Amino acid sequence: MNVTTSRPAEHERDGMRTLIAEAGAELLQSDAGTPERLSWLAQGLLRRSPMRLWEILRTRDTADIEQLAEPAALLSALAQRLLEDGRIRETEALRESATRWHVRLDGRVDHGLADAYARAGDTARAEERLRDLMKREPDNVDAVQLSYKLAKVSGRREQAHALLNRLVQMDPSMASAAFAYKERAGLGEGAGRPVRIAILSSYVVDPLIPFLDAECRGVGLSPSFYLGGFNQYVQEILSPSSALYSFNPEIVFLAVALEDLFPDISRMPPVEALARGHDEILERIGTLVRELRTRSKALIVVHELALTDWSPNGILDNRQPNGLVGWVETLNRALTESLAPHEAYLLPLRQVVGRVGTREGTDRKLRYMARMRFAEAALRELARYSMRYVKPLKGLTRKCVVVDLDGTLWGGVVGEVGADGIQLGPTAPGVEFVEFQEALLNLTRRGILLAACSKNNPDDVLPVLRDHPGMVLREQHFSALRIHWRNKADNLREIADELNIGLDSLVFVDDNPIERELIRLVLPEVLTVELPRDPSRFRPLLEDMSDFEVLALTREDEMRATGYQVARQRQALERASTSLNDYLHSLELRAAIGRARPAHLHRLVQLFNKTNQFNTTTRRYHTADVEGFLRSAAHHVYVLRVADRFGDHGLVGTAVVHDTGDTWWIEAFLLSCRVMGLSVETALLKRIVDDARSGNATRLVGEFVPTAKNGPAEDLYRRHGFRAALGAQAAIRWELDPRVDRMESPTWISVEASDA
Amino acid sequence: MRTVEDVVATVFGVERRSIDETSSPESVEGWDSMGHVNLLLALERNFKLSIAVADAIEMADVKKIKEILREYGVRA
Numbered sequence: 001m002n003v004t005t006s007r008p009a010e011h012e013r014d015g016m017r018t019l020i021a022e023a024g025a026e027l028l029q030s031d032a033g034t035p036e037r038l039s040w041l042a043q044g045l046l047r048r049s050p051m052r053l054w055e056i057l058r059t060r061d062t063a064d065i066e067q068l069a070e071p072a073a074l075l076s077a078l079a080q081r082l083l084e085d086g087r088i089r090e091t092e093a094l095r096e097s098a099t100r101w102h103v104r105l106d107g108r109v110d111h112g113l114a115d116a117y118a119r120a121g122d123t124a125r126a127e128e129r130l131r132d133l134m135k136r137e138p139d140n141v142d143a144v145q146l147s148y149k150l151a152k153v154s155g156r157r158e159q160a161h162a163l164l165n166r167l168v169q170m171d172p173s174m175a176s177a178a179f180a181y182k183e184r185a186g187l188g189e190g191a192g193r194p195v196r197i198a199i200l201s202s203y204v205v206d207p208l209i210p211f212l213d214a215e216c217r218g219v220g221l222s223p224s225f226y227l228g229g230f231n232q233y234v235q236e237i238l239s240p241s242s243a244l245y246s247f248n249p250e251i252v253f254l255a256v257a258l259e260d261l262f263p264d265i266s267r268m269p270p271v272e273a274l275a276r277g278h279d280e281i282l283e284r285i286g287t288l289v290r291e292l293r294t295r296s297k298a299l300i301v302v303h304e305l306a307l308t309d310w311s312p313n314g315i316l317d318n319r320q321p322n323g324l325v326g327w328v329e330t331l332n333r334a335l336t337e338s339l340a341p342h343e344a345y346l347l348p349l350r351q352v353v354g355r356v357g358t359r360e361g362t363d364r365k366l367r368y369m370a371r372m373r374f375a376e377a378a379l380r381e382l383a384r385y386s387m388r389y390v391k392p393l394k395g396l397t398r399k400c401v402v403v404d405l406d407g408t409l410w411g412g413v414v415g416e417v418g419a420d421g422i423q424l425g426p427t428a429p430g431v432e433f434v435e436f437q438e439a440l441l442n443l444t445r446r447g448i449l450l451a452a453c454s455k456n457n458p459d460d461v462l463p464v465l466r467d468h469p470g471m472v473l474r475e476q477h478f479s480a481l482r483i484h485w486r487n488k489a490d491n492l493r494e495i496a497d498e499l500n501i502g503l504d505s506l507v508f509v510d511d512n513p514i515e516r517e518l519i520r521l522v523l524p525e526v527l528t529v530e531l532p533r534d535p536s537r538f539r540p541l542l543e544d545m546s547d548f549e550v551l552a553l554t555r556e557d558e559m560r561a562t563g564y565q566v567a568r569q570r571q572a573l574e575r576a577s578t579s580l581n582d583y584l585h586s587l588e589l590r591a592a593i594g595r596a597r598p599a600h601l602h603r604l605v606q607l608f609n610k611t612n613q614f615n616t617t618t619r620r621y622h623t624a625d626v627e628g629f630l631r632s633a634a635h636h637v638y639v640l641r642v643a644d645r646f647g648d649h650g651l652v653g654t655a656v657v658h659d660t661g662d663t664w665w666i667e668a669f670l671l672s673c674r675v676m677g678l679s680v681e682t683a684l685l686k687r688i689v690d691d692a693r694s695g696n697a698t699r700l701v702g703e704f705v706p707t708a709k710n711g712p713a714e715d716l717y718r719r720h721g722f723r724a725a726l727g728a729q730a731a732i733r734w735e736l737d738p739r740v741d742r743m744e745s746p747t748w749i750s751v752e753a754s755d756a
Numbered sequence: 757m758r759t760v761e762d763v764v765a766t767v768f769g770v771e772r773r774s775i776d777e778t779s780s781p782e783s784v785e786g787w788d789s790m791g792h793v794n795l796l797l798a799l800e801r802n803f804k805l806s807i808a809v810a811d812a813i814e815m816a817d818v819k820k821i822k823e824i825l826r827e828y829g830v831r832a
Contacts, residue, residue, distance in 0.1 A: 411810055429810035533828055534808040 039069040046074070050081035054090055058097060065101040076106035083112040088120075107137045114146055123150055141171050152187065161190035161217065168214040174207060174376045181210035184217075192222030195394055198249035198298070199225065200233035202260035204371040211383035219387070219396055230371065231260070237288050240295060251299040251393055252292060253347075253386065256285070257373060258305040258328070268312040271321045278331055281305070286338045293342045299551070300344035301389050304332050306353070308362060308373075345389065352385045353378050387546040398448070398527060398547040399505040400479070401440060402495060405454035405461060407511035409433060409473065411535065415460045415613070415673065418709055424470035432535035437472035439539045444477060448548050449499060451480040453491045453510075457613075457676055458483045459712045484677070488515050489522040507547060584678065584748040588645040591683045591745075594754035596637035596654070601626055603651045604637070607670060612709040614671035614681070616702065616716060621656070621668070634659050636691065640684045641754065642675050649675055653684055657692075663699040664692045664738075669716065676712060683745045685720055687753075692738040701725070701735045760821050763802050767795045780817035803830045 045053040057065070057078075065071050075098055082091045091113060098105050110133035117126035127150055133143045148163040164180040184190075195216060199205055209225050216223040226247040228236050233254065236244045244252075259265055261284065262277045269277065285302065292300055311317035311324040318326060336346050353361040353374070361378030374382065391397060406413045410433045411423025423430040444450055450473065454461060461483050465475045475481070480498050482491040488510070496503045504525040510516055511531050519528050527547060531538065596604060601623065608621040621629075629635040640653030652672040658665040666688065671681055692700045702717040717734035718724075721741055725733040745751050764779060765772040768786045781787040787795070796812050799821070805828050815821045 423810060429808065429813070432809065532806060534806040534811075536808065537806050 036069050038067055039074060042068065042074055046078055046081060050078055050085065051087070051090070053078055054082065054094060058093065060101075062101045065103060071101070071103045072105065075101075075103055076109055079105060079109040080112060083109070083116060086116075088113065088116050091116075107133055107140050107143070110136075111140070111142055111146065114143075118146065118150060123154055126150055139170060141167065144170065148183075152183070157187055158190055160187055161192075165214070165217050169218065172214075172380055174210070174379070177210035177214050177380075178207075180217075181213050184213070189222055190217075192217065192220050193394065195221045195223050195390065196247060196250045197223055197225050197390070198228070198244055198247060198252045199255065200228040200236060200244070200252065201255040202231050202233060202257050203255070203367070203373050204230060205255055207372065207376075208374075208379050208383060211380050212386060215383050215387045216390065219391065221390070221394060221396075234288065237292050245295055249296065249298045251301065251390060252296065253301045253303070254285075254288065254292075255303040256305075257308075259308060261305070265307070265324070266309060266312075269322065274322055274324075274327050278327065278334070281331060282334055282338060285335060289339060289342050289344050293344070299389060299393050300339075300342065301347050301386070302335070302339060302344055303347050304349040305335070306350045347385065347389075349382075352381050355381050384544075384546060388549040389551075391546055392549045392551045396547070397505075397550060398507045399501050400449040400451055400495070400499060401443060401507045401509060402451045402453050402492060403440065404510035404512065404515065405452055405456060405464075405483075408509055408531070408538075409437060409452075410464070410468075410470070414464055415456055419460075419464045419468055420708070422464065422468070424468060426470075429535070430470065432538065434470055434472055436535065436538040436542070439542050441472055441477060443542075443548055446548065446550060446553065449479040449501075450477055451482070451495045451499070452478050453482040453488055453495065455485050455488075456483050457673070457712065460613075463711075487518070489518060492519065492523055492526060507545075509542075581748070584746070586645075587678070587748065589678060589680065589749045590643045591680050591749050591751045592641040592643075592754040593684055593687045593751060594639060596626075596630060596639045598627075598630060600639050600651060601630070604639070604654055607651070607654055607672065608668070611670045611672060612707070613673050613712045614676050614716075615707075615710050616669040616713045617667065617705045618707050618710060619668050629656060636688075638684060638687065639754075640671075640680065642678070642680050653680065655684060655688060657688060659695065659697070662697060663701060664688070664695070664697045666700070666702040669702065669713070671713075673712075678749075679746045680749060681716060682720065682743070683749050683751045685716075686743040686745050687751075689736070689738050689741065689743050697738055699735055700738050701733055704732045704734065706732075758802050760799070760818055760825065763798050764795065764818060764821075767791070767798045775818065777819040777822070778817060799825070803828070805830065 042053060045056070057075075065075075068074055075094065079091050079094050082094065091109070095105060095109065095113070110129045114126040114129040114133070117123075117129065127147065130143050130147045130150070133140060134147070137143065144163055144167050148160055148167060151160040151163055161184065164183060168177050168180050197212065197216075199208065206227060209227065213223055213225070226244060226249060228244065233256065236242045261281050262269075264273060264277070289300055289302065292298070305328060307324055307328055313320045313323055317323040332346065339346055356377040361375055361381070362373060363375040366372040366375065403409055406415075406422075409424075411429050412421060414422050424433050425431065426434070440450060462475070464471060465473075465478075480495045482495065488508075492503065492506060492508065496506060502525075503523055506526045508516070508519050508526050508528045509531060510519075510528075511533075516528050516530070519526055529541065529545075532541070604626050605621065605623050608619070608626070612618070626637070629637050636657040636659060638655045638657070639651055640655075642649045642652050649672075652675045654668070654670060655666060656668040658667050669681075669684075689700060700722075702722055704714060704717065706714065720736075720743060722734035722736045725735050761775040761779075762772060764770075764784065764787075765775045768784050768791060770784060770786075775784070781792070792812070792815070796807060796815075800807055803825060805825075807824075807828070811824045811827075815824060
């Protein structure tokens with residue numbers, strides 16, 4: 001685009017040219033070959049002839065392109081210029097080259113291409129570019145907007161609705177909500193479940209509707225709205241033939257402003273006036289709710305009454321008989337009581353508006369100009385809060401929260417840092433997780449179930465659940481536990497089955513974006529929470545969700561979690577012996593066990609020095625030690641390789657046995673944590689017992705030296721029929737008689753000998 | 757967009773030129789524990805994000821701040 005506003009005279013232009021040429025020549029001579037210089041030249045060419053620049057660049061390789069100071073900016077600008085000149089083919093070629101050069105072009109290039117294709121009527125190509133763009137830049141509003149337009153003109157109604165949902169989610173402004181609301185009217189209804197919502201008000205609430213519409217669409221509802229005439233709520237409720245009743249609402253919001261019920265409120269009313277006002281307001285709203293109840297089965301939600309202004313009594317308000325703050329407080333309490341018998345709810349308006357701040361949330365000018373009360377931020381908050389009534393009404397309450405453990409209920413990875421190392425306690429970092437757990441515990445009091453799903457070793461996790469002083473949640477608070485290494489999608493399905501609820505009743509909370517992505521992809525009906533990296537945001541995020549509301553609390557709700565807990569304990573044994581067995585068999589485990597050779601030296605030293613958990617004695621042998629064992633006839637070093645149907649785990653276990661003739665001492669026995677819980681240790685131990693027997697040993701002795709981390713190896717010998725012998729200091733000695741004691745490998749492992 | 761160096765310079769009221777990747781509480785006047793909290797708030801405002809306490813503790817110098825911000829998806 002060459003836009004020239006004023007054209008310099010011919011001789012002036014000549015002068016300018018000379019100047020630029022001179023400047024260019026100077027630049028060419030100084031700092032020859034710097035990226036800045038090359039870029040400067042390329043920039044000039046870009047302005048004069050983008051095609052020429054493209055001709056030069058197209059034949060270059062990555063090394064040349066890397067010479068440029070900011071290749072991404074330059075190439076993106078070039079692509080934009082080519083697009084402006086209508087050169088789509090060249091832009092595509094440039095886009096391909098950029099990928100080859102490892103340069104990431106600006107998202108506007110893909111958008112520009114999509115736009116050009118769309119205008120040329122090539123919807124397929126346009127959408128392909130948009131898909132690329134949205135994959136790369138999920139927050140690109142322009143891309144979603146253009147995708148929406150394409151879906152709309154191609155008549156793909158469901159997709160168009162879904163894209164509008166996404167648009168409002170990305171840009172939750174009034175403008176975007178209003179745009180979406182208007183567009184939907186033209187699109188025709190989507191596939192959502194209908195819900196009929198009436199709003200009756202003493203002021204103008206029209207702008208609330210687009211926000212409420214967006215909220216409903218986001219959870220799969222197709223709302224229709226009845227908006228009462230401005231300040232006609234009394235007539236509409238009292239007249240049996242009003243349009244309100246023929247609309248047959250499922251939920252009615254009654255939003256009446258205090259100053260509309262009691263205009264004198266802003267003029268420092270005396271005590272008698274306040275008392276009269278109190279009675280009149282109660283009587284008026286009470287009558288309306290009673291009438292509404294007799295004519296409609298709708299859920300009734302009355303907005304709480306709120307003061308708009310500071311009290312005219314100033315700081316003395318709460319000492320004056322005509323104090324307003326206390327008066328409103330009492331009025332709302334009386335209102336709550338009068339509503340309860342009619343199954344009507346009082347919406348805590350002051351708290352809702354307070355979330356965004358009264359100053360941001362209310363707008364006097366809107367009131368004077370448009371008879372509105374709330375500004376954009378408060379309307380959005382009010383729509384969100386209103387969903388707390390709509391969702392339970394439509395059976396959209398989520399019944400169970402499935403939480404991950406590491407990084408979600410506490411900071412750090414317990415399998416790495418141990419129970420003492422995790423962040424969980426009264427100070428930060430750690431207190432964030434304690435408070436998050438409190439919020440989860442509060443949900444259980446409302447009858448919402450908790451389940452844990454974590455890729456971990458139970459031996460690491462259970463001590464934390466049972467004994468860690470920072471834990472608010474204990475084992476008994478969880479209605480289902482899945483602590484092992486299987487994929488979380490299967491676990492979520494199992495949890496839903498076990499608790500006898502639908503997948504659409506689950507909420508999934510996990511700090512790992514990969515797990516979240518998996519669940520979103522595989523189980524879209526599960527609500528996956530986008531957990532931020534900062535754990536101080538966890539609790540507010542959970543409490544802001546409107547998915548855990550119940551319209552009434554029964555004793556059964558409060559007891560529910562306990563009931564599941566008992567059932568879980570009953571089923572635990574049975575499940576452990578059946579499904580775990582199936583799982584282990586399904587792995588097709590193969591163990592190769594043999595004597596160590598010099599080729600294993602490096603890996604063995606690594607294992608001896610890195611293994612903390614499954615390590616009976618934690619003796620740190622170094623290269624010279626291991627070389628010594630390999631040369632010594634009195635030492636047998638065993639190596640264990642493990643493979644399963646997913647692949648080879650490599651050398652993952654070893655044992656050092658000291659052979660003193662009659663007695664064989666197991667001086668070290670260790671397993672990498674990669675293969676813990678598969679019982680491969682049994683195969684290795686069996687081999688040692690068998691060898692001791694053929695070596696005519698009468699005693700096989702195993703030692704255990706406890707450390708802070710080697711709990712997983714603690715019961716190795718006990719589990720395998722060794723008898724406790726005397727312990728020297730901290731060590732505990734276990735022994736068996738290889739002549740009589742036999743050991744069997746688990747049926748799910750096929751064992752082979754790998755001796756040279 | 758303002759860089760980490762820009763934010764550090766503004767928060768501690770020092771010349772932008774005096775700040776580089778090695779700048780740390782040792783080298784910047786006023787970067788004490790209270791200054792660190794002010795810096796944290798300024799970074800959150802500038803990059804529009806919320807930073808975990810565990811990460812804030814790790815922010816020992818400008819280079820480390822950039823590394824941590826990258827974990828939040830900021831191209832710093």
